[in-house]
Amino acid sequence: MKKIAFLFFGLVMTIAAMAQTLNVQVGSVTYQFPASQTGDMTYADGTTLTIMGKAFAISDITAMTIDNTTVTDNTVSVEYSSSSAAVTISGNLAQYLTATVSGAHVSIAQSDDVAEEITYTLSGSSSDGEFYTSGSYKATIELNGLTLTNATPVYSGAAIHVQNGKRIKVKPLDGTTNTLTDAASGSQKGCLYIKGHAEFAKSGTLNVVGNLKHGIKTGEYFSIKNATINVTSAASDGINCGQYFLMESGTISISGSGDDGIQCDIDDTETGSTGETTDHEDEDSGNIYLEGGTLTVNCAATAAKGIKAEGDIKVTDGTYNVTTTGNGEWDDDDSETKAACGISSDSNITISGGTLTLTATGSGGKGMKCDGELTISAGTVTVKTSGGLYYNDGSTENTNYTGNTDNVSSDYYSSPKGIKVGLKTESGSSYTYSGNLLISGGTVNVTTSGTNAEGIESKNTLYITGGTVTVDSYDDGINSAQAMYLQGGTITVTASNNDGIDSNANMYISGGTVIACGASGAECGIDVAEGYSLYITGGSVLAIGGSNNGVSSTSGSQCVLSTSGSVSAGQTISVASGSSTLASFTVPSTYSASGSGSMGGGPGGTRSSSSSNVLISCSGLTSGSSYTVTIGSSSSSVTASTTSSDSMGGGGGQQGGGPGGM
Amino acid sequence: MKKSLLTFVAIVVSLMAQAYDYPYLAFQTSDGTVSTVSVESLSITFSDGQLVATSSDGSQTFTISDLTKMYFSTEGTTAIKNIETEKADGIGDIYDLTGRKVDTKEMKRGIYIIKTSNGTRKVTIK
Numbered sequence: 001m002k003k004i005a006f007l008f009f010g011l012v013m014t015i016a017a018m019a020q021t022l023n024v025q026v027g028s029v030t031y032q033f034p035a036s037q038t039g040d041m042t043y044a045d046g047t048t049l050t051i052m053g054k055a056f057a058i059s060d061i062t063a064m065t066i067d068n069t070t071v072t073d074n075t076v077s078v079e080y081s082s083s084s085a086a087v088t089i090s091g092n093l094a095q096y097l098t099a100t101v102s103g104a105h106v107s108i109a110q111s112d113d114v115a116e117e118i119t120y121t122l123s124g125s126s127s128d129g130e131f132y133t134s135g136s137y138k139a140t141i142e143l144n145g146l147t148l149t150n151a152t153p154v155y156s157g158a159a160i161h162v163q164n165g166k167r168i169k170v171k172p173l174d175g176t177t178n179t180l181t182d183a184a185s186g187s188q189k190g191c192l193y194i195k196g197h198a199e200f201a202k203s204g205t206l207n208v209v210g211n212l213k214h215g216i217k218t219g220e221y222f223s224i225k226n227a228t229i230n231v232t233s234a235a236s237d238g239i240n241c242g243q244y245f246l247m248e249s250g251t252i253s254i255s256g257s258g259d260d261g262i263q264c265d266i267d268d269t270e271t272g273s274t275g276e277t278t279d280h281e282d283e284d285s286g287n288i289y290l291e292g293g294t295l296t297v298n299c300a301a302t303a304a305k306g307i308k309a310e311g312d313i314k315v316t317d318g319t320y321n322v323t324t325t326g327n328g329e330w331d332d333d334d335s336e337t338k339a340a341c342g343i344s345s346d347s348n349i350t351i352s353g354g355t356l357t358l359t360a361t362g363s364g365g366k367g368m369k370c371d372g373e374l375t376i377s378a379g380t381v382t383v384k385t386s387g388g389l390y391y392n393d394g395s396t397e398n399t400n401y402t403g404n405t406d407n408v409s410s411d412y413y414s415s416p417k418g419i420k421v422g423l424k425t426e427s428g429s430s431y432t433y434s435g436n437l438l439i440s441g442g443t444v445n446v447t448t449s450g451t452n453a454e455g456i457e458s459k460n461t462l463y464i465t466g467g468t469v470t471v472d473s474y475d476d477g478i479n480s481a482q483a484m485y486l487q488g489g490t491i492t493v494t495a496s497n498n499d500g501i502d503s504n505a506n507m508y509i510s511g512g513t514v515i516a517c518g519a520s521g522a523e524c525g526i527d528v529a530e531g532y533s534l535y536i537t538g539g540s541v542l543a544i545g546g547s548n549n550g551v552s553s554t555s556g557s558q559c560v561l562s563t564s565g566s567v568s569a570g571q572t573i574s575v576a577s578g579s580s581t582l583a584s585f586t587v588p589s590t591y592s593a594s595g596s597g598s599m600g601g602g603p604g605g606t607r608s609s610s611s612s613n614v615l616i617s618c619s620g621l622t623s624g625s626s627y628t629v630t631i632g633s634s635s636s637s638v639t640a641s642t643t644s645s646d647s648m649g650g651g652g653g654q655q656g657g658g659p660g661g662m
Numbered sequence: 663m664k665k666s667l668l669t670f671v672a673i674v675v676s677l678m679a680q681a682y683d684y685p686y687l688a689f690q691t692s693d694g695t696v697s698t699v700s701v702e703s704l705s706i707t708f709s710d711g712q713l714v715a716t717s718s719d720g721s722q723t724f725t726i727s728d729l730t731k732m733y734f735s736t737e738g739t740t741a742i743k744n745i746e747t748e749k750a751d752g753i754g755d756i757y758d759l760t761g762r763k764v765d766t767k768e769m770k771r772g773i774y775i776i777k778t779s780n781g782t783r784k785v786t787i788k
Contacts, residue, residue, distance in 0.1 A: 020684055020701060020734065035684045035701075046711065046727030064706035066687065281748040549684060 002065040021069040022091075024051065025062040028084065028101040032071045033091030053095035056303040074116050078131060080104050080124035082147060104128060105154035110135025110164070111612060122146045122160075132156050138196075142171045143178035143206060150183045154275035157186020157212060158193045165196040165219065172204030172227050180208040182646040190217025190240070197243065200224040200250070210234035215257070218242065221280070224250045224293070232256055234460065238297070242267030243284045244311070256381065261297035261322065264288050286311030286346070288568040290354060292318040302329040302362070313343060313370070315351045315379065322357070327399050328364035328390030328414045332358075337392045339354065339364030339414035342383070348372035351442065353379045363486065364390030364414030366651040367446070370435065373639060374421040374458075377441045388451035390414045402451050415454065418446035418473065422459030423480050433460040433482055439489065441467040448473040455493065459511040462503075463511065464489050471495075472590040473610055476502045477516065488512040494590040495519060500545060503534075507549075509617070510538040517591045518545030525615060536560060536617045542573060542585040543615040550646040551615070559621035559640040562647055565631035567612045568593050575616055576628045583618035613647050684734035687715070691728040698738045737770060 033051050040050045049056045074099070077088045085104045088204055088312035089097055089341040091362040096111040097118075105128035110118065110133065119140040125147035132155035133139070142164065148159045153163065162168050170192075172178050182191035191210040199221035200206075207227040208215040208256040215231035215238045216222070222241035231238035238254030238261045239245070245264040254261040266273050266286040277283040288309040307313065324340035330574035331338045331340065334508040342358030343349065349370040356379070358367035366373070367383030391401035405413055422435020432603030437458040444457040444467065455473035456462075462480035466489040471477040477493030477500045478484075488511045493500040500516030501507070507528050516525040525543030528534050533552035541560075544567050551560045561575065569591045574584040593612070614631065621627065621640040629638045686698035704717040713724045754777035756764050764774065 022734075038733045040733050042731045043726065043729040046725075046729075057710050061708055066701045066704040493712060 003465065011504055019068060019070050021067055021071050022051070023063075023065045023069070024056060025064070026056065026060050027062060029087040029089065029099045031089050031091060031094045032069060033094070034071045035066075037091060038389055051094065052091050063348045071383075074339040075119050075121065076108060078106050078123045080122070080129050080146070082126060083128065085124075085126065085129060090102070097111040102154050104130075105130045105150075107132040109133070109156045110139070112136050122148070127184075130154065130156060130159055130161065132158075132161045132163070134504050136166065137166065138166040138168065139164060140169040141178065142173055142202075143204065144173045145176040146180075148179070149181040150186075153183045153186045153188075157183035157188035158191055159426065160186065160192050162194040162196070164194070166306070167197050167199065167203060168258070169199045170194070170199075170206075170227075170382045171202040172206045174203050177207070178204060179207040179209075182211050184211045186212060190214040191234075192216045192259060193256045194218045195220075197221040198223070198241075200227040200229065202227055204228070205230065206233060208234075210236070210238075214238070214240040215254070215629070216240070221236040221246065221283070222254065222264075226250045229253070235259060236488055237261070237263045239263070241265075244280060245288045245309075246280065246291070247289065247290050247293050247295060249318075250296045253296045255296075255298040257299055258301050258378075259299075260304050261299050261306045262288070262295075263305070263308045265432050272468045273283060276312070278638075288313045288316045288345075290318050290320060292316075294319045295321070297322045299324045299340065302326040302340070303331070304575060305341045305344040306358070307344070308341075309345045309452055311346070311350045312350065312372075313345045315349075315356065317353045318355075320354065321357045323361075324365055325361045326365075327362040328385070328392065330392040330394050330397070330506045332394075335394070336411035337364065337390060337414045339366060339390055339416070341366040341369045343368045345370040345372065345577045349374045349379060351379045355380045356382065358383045360385040360416070361387055362390075362417055363387040363450075366417045366420055368418070369420045371423050372434070373438065374419065376439045376444060380443045381419075381445070383444075383446045385416045385418055385448045385453055386450050387416045387451045388453070389416060400451060404612075405452070415452050416448060416450045416474075417449050417454045417457055418471070419444075419456045420454075420459070421457065421462075421550065422481070424459040435460045437462045437480070438465070439463070439467050439469055440465045441489075443467060444469045446471045446473065448475070450474060454479055454498075455495070458484075461485070463487065464491060466512075468492075472588075474498075476500075477518075478502070483508065486510070486512060486514055488539075491515065492588050493517065494588045494592075495523070496592055498523050500543065502527045503532065504529040506532045507534045509536045509541055510635070511533075512539045514541045514543075514547075515588060516543045517588060518543075518547075520546035523612075524545055524548045525613070538619070539617070540583050540585070540619075541615070541617040542583075544587065544591070544612050546613065547567075548615040548647055549619070551642075551644045553642045555644040558617050558619065559623050559642055560615060560617040560644050561614075561621065561627060561629055561638040561640055562644040563614050563627075563629050563631075563636060563638045564611045564615055564647075565634055565636070566593075567591070567614065567631060571632045572630070573614065573616070573632075574630045575618060575621075576630070577620065577625070580620075582620040583616065604624070615644065615647075680702050684736060685788060686735040686738050688735040688739065689713075689715070689722075689724055689732045690722070690730050693728075696739050697722065698735055700738075701734070720730075 022033040024031045073092045098109040114137045121142040123144040128151040130150040133319045189448045192410045198218040203226045213236045215234035218241040221243040223246040224428040225248045230253045233256035235258045238257040322342040326340045328339035365387040388400035391398040391413045421437040453474040455471035455477040458480040461482045465487045469491045471493040475498045477495040479502045483505045484507045486509045492515045494517040500518040518524045525545035535554045537556040575582045688698045699715045700719040702718040735739045757775045
């Protein structure tokens with residue numbers, strides 16, 4: 001019985017598929033009219049045949065045949081074959097489309113009377129062809145195993161050019177691999193260019209080579225779900241879009257770009273940003289939303305950004321690996337240096353999930369940068385930079401400048417950093433500060449090894465209230481231009497050539513675990529700028545350096561212990577009251593007792609391994625009482641106090657000097 | 663089982679009837695004459711002002727300038743054309759089986775009685 005049912009079903013489907021279709025062939029274009037829809041097909045003057053509103057010049061008709069093809073309304077297929085292309089148009093669209101074919105170069109213009117979405121299915125291959133379509137109604141473009149290279153442009157230099165300002169779905173069909181390459185000349189803005197907004201879907205693969213400008217360019221928003229997009233080469237950006245960029249899932253890989261990996265800008269610059277809108281309706285924000293999938297970007301160009309947003313960048317899930325290898329460069333237009341950066345926002349960055357791995361190896365390179373606020377509440381951020389300071393005054397370039405920058409215009413150099421937040425803008429003789437850094441959760445790991453490379457810098461205030469922050473840096477591990485608030489979380493910092501944690505204003509430590517290791521000499525584990533104060537009211541704090549900033553008393557002050565000793569990586573430093581251990585710290589494995597320090601900014605001398613200044617604060621300390629501080633195997637009795645003075649390590653290292661110093 | 667088989671057959675026959683809804687392509691000329699060709703393997707070409715329709719039933723040629731329209735049809739017109747030719751040779755009136763007099767243009771599928779100069783004939787239009 002089952003067998004009969006299957007046979008029956010197959011027979012029914014076969015019969016149902018045997019619909020009659022009138023095929024009208026005009027050159028390379030075939031119009032398919034279902035017999036059930038044609039009605040009267042009228043001849044006029046012996047020269048014209050009109051079928052379903054489409055008037056054919058009889059002299060143009062190559063042939064008409066009738067077969068049992070099933071026609072799906074609102075569909076167009078283009079099959080490329082070497083130097084030709086066969087276009088098939090469903091009958092109900094015939095009167096609304098104008099198709100022209102020149103070899104394998106196809107142009108299809110949609111009339112403004114089109115009122116239903118058309119699906120264009122492209123397949124086959126050609127080493128010199130293109131697909132150009134224009135219109136004013138939304139459309140879908142399916143890629144069904146298409147390999148298309150535009151060598152000699154006819155309608156556009158792009159491989160696919162959609163001159164349509166509406167929503168265009170681009171679907172690399174499941175199981176297919178599609179490759180697009182544009183011409184090396186022309187006026188195209190992208191190998192795949194869409195004037196309107198593009199939604200990439202389906203789980204096929206799309207490979208793109210942009211020989212003239214961008215790999216993929218959309219005039220309006222770009223969104224992706226499930227698809228795999230590989231931009232293997234682009235003269236400019238890998239992907240460039242307006243309004244906003246949304247990655248919900250799928251895989252994007254960008255390499256070989258001549259400029260940024262992904263860039264998103266506000267489209268209507270006169271009106272300005274709409275900000276994020278509900279469901280992104282009518283949004284024009286320049287924002288980048290990373291909500292899932294896997295994104296890999298490798299940028300080698302000078303001063304290139306892996307991911308660049310004119311608006312905000314928001315990361316909620318997904319895996320993002322961004323590597324920049326280019327050095328900085330001199331920007332003639334702005335008369336200043338520019339440097340490479342993994343993720344860059346002209347506004348704010350918010351990370352509440354996902355895994356970001358950012359690597360910058362070029363001179364002046366940064367892992368992450370934003371002009372506004374950086375907020376990290378969850379997720380994992382790993383940053384590694386290895387380039388030195390980039391110097392360029394428009395005529396002289398130095399890709400590893402080691403001189404003193406105190407009297408050098410900031411326009412002439414770009415400092416490498418792991419994470420840079422905010423702006424410090426000079427205004428006459430004063431400064432304005434903008435942007436803040438807030439870490440309340442997640443895991444942040446920053447490593448910098450190049451000259452002058454700070455770990456984490458805020459050009460305004462800095463808050464750490466939770467999460468795990470680990471920094472191993474060349475220059476300051478964590479620095480803020482304005483006040484710094486360490487209120488929670490676990491913070492571990494080692495700086496081999498400057499302060500561990502440094503605030504250019506007051507610093508308030510009220511909670512969490514803070515281990516800060518600075519270099520020798522005048523460099524501190526914890527330091528604040530002259531004229532400002534360090535307040536400790538809670539938390540567990542260990543600061544190791546050639547020096548440490550003094551601690552000031554305030555309401556609720558937690559006592560501190562200040563001592564010195566021979567400190568080495570991996571050691572245990574503990575505080576005991578009698579037989580009770582009040583606190584125990586492990587010196588970071590990245591700490592180097594031979595780290596060099598400085599006196600004012602130049603390369604300094606080497607630290608004597610004999611002694612470092614050690615500052616400890618933890619709960620349970622009473623002012624005036626003595627506690628046993630054990631550094632490694634050496635113990636001493638230290639008296640607690642609510643204050644301490646700026647202190648140098650006993651028998652401290654040789655003092656270094658700046659250029660021309662002693 | 664028998665009942666299911668009968669149902670299957672009925673559905674298949676019905677679908678087949680629907681699938682071949684239009685067994686013919688009809689061509690109408692300016693004088694009102696309608697000629698049909700089978701759509702089976704039908705191919706149409708245009709050359710020197712002529713339309714040539716070739717199908718499994720053979721080939722028919724039309725002068726394009728005489729054509730007014732074409733349409734898919736469920737009925738063929740071969741018998742009607744024959745009758746027209748015969749009428750030219752002396753056919754009288756034509757009646758359907760109810761006794762109603764009909765014009766050749768009205769004739770659909772069915773059986774008709776034709777009075778000719780040579781007697782009365784029964785004709786079936788398929």
